[in-house]
Amino acid sequence: xxIPDTLNDGQRKAVEFDGEHLLVLxxxxxxxxKTIIARAAYLIQSGIDPSKIQILTFTKKAxxxxxxxxxxxxxxxxxxxxxxxxFHSWCNQLIVRFPNLFGAAAYTVIDPDDQLSIMKMVCGNxxxxxxxLRIKPQQLIDIYSLARNTKKSLTESLRIKLFKxxxxxxxxxxxxxxxPHVENILRAYQLKKGEQRYLDYDxxxxxxxxxxxxxxxxxxxxxxxxxxxxxxxxxxxxxLQWDLLDPFVSICKLFCVGDDAQSIYSFRxxxxxxxxxxxxxxxxxEVYKLEKNYRSTQEILDISNWLLEKSPINYNKKLQxxxxxxxxxxxxxxxxxxxxxxxxxxEILNNFTHQDRTFSDHLVLARSQYxxxxxxxxxxxxxxxxxxxxxxxxxxxxxxxDLVSLLRIVNNPYDEIAWIRFLTxxxxxxxxxxxxxxxxxxxxxxKDDIPNILQNAMPGEDGSKIAKLYESIKSKSDVGExxxxxxxxxxxxxxxxxxxxxxxxxxxxxxxxxLLAKSYPTLGEFIGExxxxxxxxxxxxxxLSESKLNTAENKDHVIISTIHSAKGLEADVCIVxxxxxxxxxxxxxxxxxxxxxxxxxxxxxxxxxxxxxxxLTRNTSSISAVHQRALPxxxxxxxxxxxxxxxNDLPDNLVEQLIVEHKFGKVNDAASPNxxxxxxxxxxx
DNA sequence: AAGTCAGTGCTTTTT
DNA sequence: GCACTGACTT
Numbered sequence: 001x002x003i004p005d006t007l008n009d010g011q012r013k014a015v016e017f018d019g020e021h022l023l024v025l026x027x028x029x030x031x032x033x034k035t036i037i038a039r040a041a042y043l044i045q046s047g048i049d050p051s052k053i054q055i056l057t058f059t060k061k062a063x064x065x066x067x068x069x070x071x072x073x074x075x076x077x078x079x080x081x082x083x084x085x086x087f088h089s090w091c092n093q094l095i096v097r098f099p100n101l102f103g104a105a106a107y108t109v110i111d112p113d114d115q116l117s118i119m120k121m122v123c124g125n126x127x128x129x130x131x132x133l134r135i136k137p138q139q140l141i142d143i144y145s146l147a148r149n150t151k152k153s154l155t156e157s158l159r160i161k162l163f164k165x166x167x168x169x170x171x172x173x174x175x176x177x178x179x180p181h182v183e184n185i186l187r188a189y190q191l192k193k194g195e196q197r198y199l200d201y202d203x204x205x206x207x208x209x210x211x212x213x214x215x216x217x218x219x220x221x222x223x224x225x226x227x228x229x230x231x232x233x234x235x236x237x238x239x240l241q242w243d244l245l246d247p248f249v250s251i252c253k254l255f256c257v258g259d260d261a262q263s264i265y266s267f268r269x270x271x272x273x274x275x276x277x278x279x280x281x282x283x284x285x286e287v288y289k290l291e292k293n294y295r296s297t298q299e300i301l302d303i304s305n306w307l308l309e310k311s312p313i314n315y316n317k318k319l320q321x322x323x324x325x326x327x328x329x330x331x332x333x334x335x336x337x338x339x340x341x342x343x344x345x346x347e348i349l350n351n352f353t354h355q356d357r358t359f360s361d362h363l364v365l366a367r368s369q370y371x372x373x374x375x376x377x378x379x380x381x382x383x384x385x386x387x388x389x390x391x392x393x394x395x396x397x398x399x400x401x402d403l404v405s406l407l408r409i410v411n412n413p414y415d416e417i418a419w420i421r422f423l424t425x426x427x428x429x430x431x432x433x434x435x436x437x438x439x440x441x442x443x444x445x446x447k448d449d450i451p452n453i454l455q456n457a458m459p460g461e462d463g464s465k466i467a468k469l470y471e472s473i474k475s476k477s478d479v480g481e482x483x484x485x486x487x488x489x490x491x492x493x494x495x496x497x498x499x500x501x502x503x504x505x506x507x508x509x510x511x512x513x514x515l516l517a518k519s520y521p522t523l524g525e526f527i528g529e530x531x532x533x534x535x536x537x538x539x540x541x542x543x544l545s546e547s548k549l550n551t552a553e554n555k556d557h558v559i560i561s562t563i564h565s566a567k568g569l570e571a572d573v574c575i576v577x578x579x580x581x582x583x584x585x586x587x588x589x590x591x592x593x594x595x596x597x598x599x600x601x602x603x604x605x606x607x608x609x610x611x612x613x614x615x616l617t618r619n620t621s622s623i624s625a626v627h628q629r630a631l632p633x634x635x636x637x638x639x640x641x642x643x644x645x646x647x648n649d650l651p652d653n654l655v656e657q658l659i660v661e662h663k664f665g666k667v668n669d670a671a672s673p674n675x676x677x678x679x680x681x682x683x684x685x
Numbered sequence: 686a687a688g689t690c691a692g693t694g695c696t697t698t699t700t
Numbered sequence: 701g702c703a704c705t706g707a708c709t710t
Contacts, residue, residue, distance in 0.1 A: 058700070088700050112699090201700050267698060368697045373701075430687045532700070564698045586697065602698080 010290045011035045015042050020284035021254040023234065023275065027319050028304070028608035029295030032257050033066065033568060036230055039255055040070045043228055044079055052227040055084035058236055060532070062568050066232070087241055089532045091204040096525055101218050104207050107197045108412040109528040113396060115141050115200050117417050122188045130178055133162065144186050148202045149238045149269030154186070155179060164592055197414045201532075202240065209244035223251040233567065234258030234278075238269035249282055261308055261315045264564060264602045266594065293319045295570055297326030300614045303654045304607045307646060311600055312593070319608070329607075329614040331579075331647070331655040340617050341378040343660050344575055347615070348384060348558060351573060359385055362558045363571035365606045367586070371578055372560050379558070389561035395531050399498050399506045400513060404527065406486045410473050411523045413445050425493060426462060479526045480518035483510070563606045574610035579603065580618040581645040596644060603646060616655075618647070
């Protein structure tokens with residue numbers, strides 16, 4: 001056995017665990033991923049059929065990485081049938097693979113954009129105005145999703161999402177007035193989803209978990225296909241995901257890893273009870289702990305530990321570095337975003353030219369996607385290659401969705417969103433005509449074939465052209481060819497519609513789309529899983545495009561990521577942007593202890609990504625212009641950020657402080673779209 | 686009825 | 701930067 005040689009005692013004990021179910025509590029940098037990889041490899045080497053091991057993670061990226069690394073440790077093709085997936089894509093696979101069991105095979109998976117479109121359709125011109133409270137369609141989606149993910153009542157979900165979980169007579173009354181209206185709309189939304197054969201992300205989990213809990217036959221069948229379930233990031237699972245995992249306690253053996261101090265998804269319903277109650281809820285289970293940190297130097301862990309100790313929550317955790325001492329973390333004080341961005345660029349370029357570091361040794365973390373926009377502008381101008389993690393996904397880009405809408409129609413003729421998108425794509429067809437055509441399609445789709453309906457609904461050349469196109473795609477068996485056929489028919493229209501940046505940005509995405517499509521055996525799987533594929537996005541502007549699947553791997557680039565997308569990542573140099581008052585904790589969280597503590601964990605996750613050098617930047621002009629504008633209106637009150645700012649009483653000996661002088665020239669206007677907004681120079685104190 | 690363009694407001698975090 | 705709106709043109 002070659003892998004376990006590099007494991008420490010704790011890791012080895014977990015990897016070679018011989019009992020039924022195990023939870024591994026693993027602090028940041030203690031080799032969580034390594035342990036799960038070694039566990040999979042160990043099981044395979046002990047003779048377990050790799051196809052009976054399922055690895056579950058939260059992102060596709062993490063799943064792929066784990067599977068690849070397991071394979072790398074095994075001789076030749078031993079691990080080829082090992083499967084790693086996100087909870088969502090795994091459920092999708094199960095639904096496709098066992099159509100009779102789950103009865104949802106002919107459905108189309110819809111993404112958040114589609115959900116919003118449906119919700120808007122359902123709301124129509126109905127305004128949800130309740131005095132000062134106006135509920136937007138997106139909020140309705142959020143409420144609906146929270147209720148289903150946490151198994152909470154509508155009343156409680158409304159309370160959490162609209163009233164910050166406040167409990168008093170006034171709030172109770174308001175909720176009771178609002179609730180019936182919301183309920184009506186949500187019911188209409190559910191109905192519409194059903195009619196159009198849609199499954200949203202939550203439905204994927206729900207369909208599978210409901211079936212497994214209520215149907216012994218389903219458990220029976222799955223137990224023949226599964227021996228081990230390995231779950232990563234257990235602290236981020238929510239009650240719905242627990243419902244999904246629970247039946248597997250009697251189907252196979254669970255091996256879960258997680259860290260309560262890194263739980264940062266409660267806005268999505270994550271509940272670290274799933275970690276804390278593991279031993280009580282799972283019979284024949286054990287809990288092991290990993291506490292030795294291999295990633296970071298002690299100085300980096302000191303400040304991370306300090307942050308966690310300040311919390312009212314007791315995490316009972318103090319990371320100890322086995323690597324020993326290194327550089328003191330730096331706290332860099334800047335006075336605006338552009339100065340910050342330029343300082344970061346200087347640091348990286350300096351490390352690159354004088355310190356023998358590559359660009360990919362650097363990880364830049366921001367709280368939100370929005371915040372790194374000015375940094376990206378500076379990187380482009382100063383020619384620092386980068387990729388972004390988190391953010392708009394490839395499949396969500398408008399031009400891709402246009403083409404995919406045609407494929408979706410072929411896949412599921414009940415898919416109204418796809419029909420509307422495809423029909424309005426045709427020249428001379430707007431919303432009104434599209435709805436009329438759609439009407440006819442929906443009325444006849446049961447008894448007639450689509451090409452016929454189309455020709456009736458759109459007399460003349462247009463109709464027959466589309467009808468022919470439909471037939472031609474339908475006749476193809478290879479998904480890549482379907483993309484080709486669709487592209488051939490639509491490329492002129494696409495080029496015109498996106499003429500502004502067609503050649504520069506969009507055109508190159510279609511070969512990538514084809515490549516992606518070719519890797520799926522059926523159209524249904526491509527549409528479902530392709531949507532769920534959280535691949536790195538293509539709007540990193542200066543890298544990627546066609547290169548994604550071949551060359552991107554060996555390119556040297558800085559990674560810019562949201563902290564949420566950075567879980568599991570690590571880097572030699574880690575730079576955390578804007579660790580300023582009103583950002584950590586966020587001004588949005590100020591009157592809610594649970595949210596403040598989640599923000600603390602977010603910062604903790606960010607800090608513990610660093611191996612050798614940790615740099616925190618903060619804006620000393622107290623509050624950035626961005627936040628000024630977006631602040632909630634009732635912010636003026638009680639909570640002084642001086643009380644809550646995480647770095648407030650940071651001991652001097654934990655960091656080295658730097659104050660950046662105003663030495664950088666102004667950024668060129670062309671490269672900095674937000675410049676005027678952001679550096680207005682106004683003092684609002 | 687559709688398409689275009691300029692002006693406006695808004696942005697936590699993700700499958 | 702993005703989505704949405706309203707006024708204008710085709």
